[in-house]
Amino acid sequence: MCGLCGVLGAEDHWTDAAGTTRVFGDTGAGRTRRQERLHRVAIGNKILAHYGLKLSDWQGSAYILRNRTGRQEIVPHLAALWPMAETLARTPCDPLNPAVIAAMSRSG
């Protein structure tokens, strides 16, 4: 826990590569932990924009998710991101939805 802000350390998640050098090599698939988080935020935002949401890193230990009305929530990792995104967007976030696939194809 951080003594200043009282934040508990982030939970491990299977998608964290930089902390898993045994699997992804010393370079964590080419990125430091910080770079990895920024990359995750950048890609996440391309998807979340489709739902009117925005993601940002919070002190390297969690993420903040905001909607257009200004409501914001802290999420510790990706597994917690999607249920919260559906709550804030008030719609299912479905990667198999043809409209979402088409939007992602255009964004890429």
Add this chain to the structure above:
Amino acid sequence: MASGDTKIPVNVITGFLGSGKTTLLRRLLASPRLANTAVLINEFGEVGLDHLLLERLDEETVVLQSGCICCTIRSDLVTAVRDLFSRRESGAIPSFDRLAVETTGLADPAPIVFTFMADPVIRHHFRLGNTIATVDAVNGPLHLDQNPESMKQVLVADRIALTKTDICDAEQTAAIKARLGRLNPSAPLIETAGGDFDPDDLLTADLYDPARKTEEVRRWLSGAEALADPKSEAGHTHSGLDVNRHSARIHAFCVVQDRPLDWIAFGIWLTMLLNRHGENVLRVKGILNVRDAPTPVVIHGVQHLIHPPTHLNAWPDGDRRSRIVFIVRDLDRATLERSLAAFSGLADAGSEAA
């Protein structure tokens, strides 16, 4: 914290009522190589057999008092495993090097898998090994047709132990083998009826065994190749019975990606998919060509839960494409493939932050 190699492996042994779980367990435990195995059993059903086992295992056995491990007493499972571990550490019981958990015949094994991965104490000392499902060659087809629990047990399994082949004819055995092969193509089928099988094939050869994990992944991939002309359960009939809707909706296929995957984009895609469709993604297993990673990365999961990824030191064959085997209910292969490709493409223009 124990490292991945020093954690105690856990084998979940599941299977429908009367399919031979306890018989299999007794045979496995008779092997000298599995002498240091602690066993957690459930008293529901087959009381006589279980009691024999209890006496045999003495203090290493903890009996869960509630009727069903999965639905009602996951916390009991946590308590039992923690207690077992603490007695092991204090020297009150011998230092077991493997744990076997026998489920009830009606259990969904997935919550047990979840429990072992989710509890913060247990997951630091234990790791999941193979889940073994026993299928009775005589009554198995009927169980699969009529009981969703039986189907789920087969789909979640890493190994399928086919029992009672000694009391049915070759045609019946061939039919159930073909059916199980279609349902879960990546799980090897091992006939255990005569007791003439190698316990290692069921228990110890798993994805976290450095010596055998390449072989394990090769096995998945050969199962995936068999899916090139995927024949789903749909349309098949068994023993003259119509396939019920539950089994007809389940099928396995392999999603292939030619280009190396960006791990972060892949992680976002799979977590998003499992959040929305986790109930229908019964298994996912794959070997990935991850951009900038020195070796192939192996993933596997059950429904919402993905195990910590592992890697192979080298590719198991000449094919360098990412190949992911899905066992799903009501999901379409082409849509999954298109979706993964579209989400992977987000990383191509997403290097601004990296």
